Amino acid sequence: xxxxxxxxxxxxxxxxxxxxxxxxxxxxxxxxxxxxxxxxxxxxxxxxxxxxxxxxxxxxxxxxxxxxxxxxxxxxxxxxxxxxxxxxxxxxxxxxxxxxxxxxxxxxxxxxxxxxxxxxxxxxxxxxxxxxxxxxxxxxxxxxxxxxxxxxxxxxxxxxxxxxxxxxxxxxxxxxxxxxxxxxxxxxxxxxxxxxxxxxxxxxxxxxxxxxxxxxxxxxxxxxxxxxxx
Ligand SMILES: Nc1ncnc2c1ncn2[C@@H]1O[C@H](COP(=O)(O)OP(=O)(O)OP(=O)(O)O)[C@@H](O)[C@H]1O
Ligand SMILES: [Mg+2]
Numbered sequence: 163x164x165x166x167x168x169x170x171x172x173x174x175x176x177x178x179x180x181x182x183x184x185x186x187x188x189x190x191x192x193x194x195x196x197x198x199x200x201x202x203x204x205x206x207x208x209x210x211x212x213x214x215x216x217x218x219x220x221x222x223x224x225x226x227x228x229x230x231x232x233x234x235x236x237x238x239x240x241x242x243x244x245x246x247x248x249x250x251x252x253x254x255x256x257x258x259x260x261x262x263x264x265x266x267x268x269x270x271x272x273x274x275x276x277x278x279x280x281x282x283x284x285x286x287x288x289x290x291x292x293x294x295x296x297x298x299x300x301x302x303x304x305x306x307x308x309x310x311x312x313x314x315x316x317x318x319x320x321x322x323x324x325x326x327x328x329x330x331x332x333x334x335x336x337x338x339x340x341x342x343x344x345x346x347x348x349x350x351x352x353x354x355x356x357x358x359x360x361x362x363x364x365x366x367x368x369x370x371x372x373x374x375x376x377x378x379x380x381x382x383x384x385x386x387x388x389x390x391x392x
Contacts (some may be wrong), residue, residue: 170201170202171200171202171235172200172203172236173199173200173234173236173366174199174200175199176234178195178233179193179194179196179231180218180227180230181230192215193218194389197390201366203365205361205367205369206368206369206381206384207369207376207378208386209370209371209374209385209386214387216338219386220336220370222234224257236256236334254279257332258328259337260320260327261337261338262342262343264311264322265323266311266319266323266326267311268311271309272306272310272314272318272322273294273298273308276294276297276298276322276329277290277291277293277294279330280330295307300355301355303322320340324352324355324356328359332365333364333366334366335366337370340352340371341353342371349373350375353376367380
């Protein structure tokens with residue numbers, strides 16, 4: 163597999179601790195000195211009970227939420243040392259996100275939704291649209307360019323959300339239950355497309371899923387238990 167020839171770490175998390183205040187004086191300990199190393203191009207599934215902290219972990223790894231202590235570096239850059247603007251730029255250029263709920267913009271067509279990260283990156287409308295059309299074609303959505311999100315099926319919306327996450331060819335994709343709302347067949351189709359495009363681009367994929375079948379298709383499966391991965 164591609165990542166085995168590429169020993170560069172893509173994600174390194176060390177001693178992550180995260181708790182949330184709860185009630186008068188209580189706390190919920192979510193991450194308990196969690197360590198994780200993922201190599202560039204590797205596909206890793208994270209499973210774990212509801213409430214075990216999978217989404218919290220992804221948000222912290224992606225720099226969207228701060229841990230109480232510990233460090234995260236992505237592509238050998240320390241997240242903690244980056245200021246907000248630099249972090250936003252880093253995310254736009256290097257990271258992609260797919261969520262259980264598609265988070266597409268309702269007033270934008272499929273094409274406009276997918277082109278947006280490329281426009282933010284600085285491409286002209288024409289260049290961004292060309293890239294969006296190419297990736298929507300890879301997602302089997304060439305016939306849906308001018309559809310608004312509410313005119314797409316659930317599976318089509320998720321494929322559109324994946325196209326948007328991948329348009330800037332990010333090195334790392336975070337996917338938090340991307341197929342959680344889909345029936346078995348659509349879930350398989352959407353995850354096949356996501357995994358094969360990630361492999362094609364050599365991207366690292368961190369996939370949170372409750373679906374053991376999908377988890378089994380990644381290079382490595384980890385379970386979040388008691389705030390740590392095993
Ligand atoms: N902002 C917050 N404030 C307080 N508690 C929170 C907050 N966010 C998450 N939690 C708590 O932290 C724990 C972990 O939540 P998280 O969303 O990471 O779980 P999860 O593993 O993604 O669960 P699921 O599989 O249901 O999506 C839960 O007990 C949750 O109630
Ligand atoms: Mg979650």
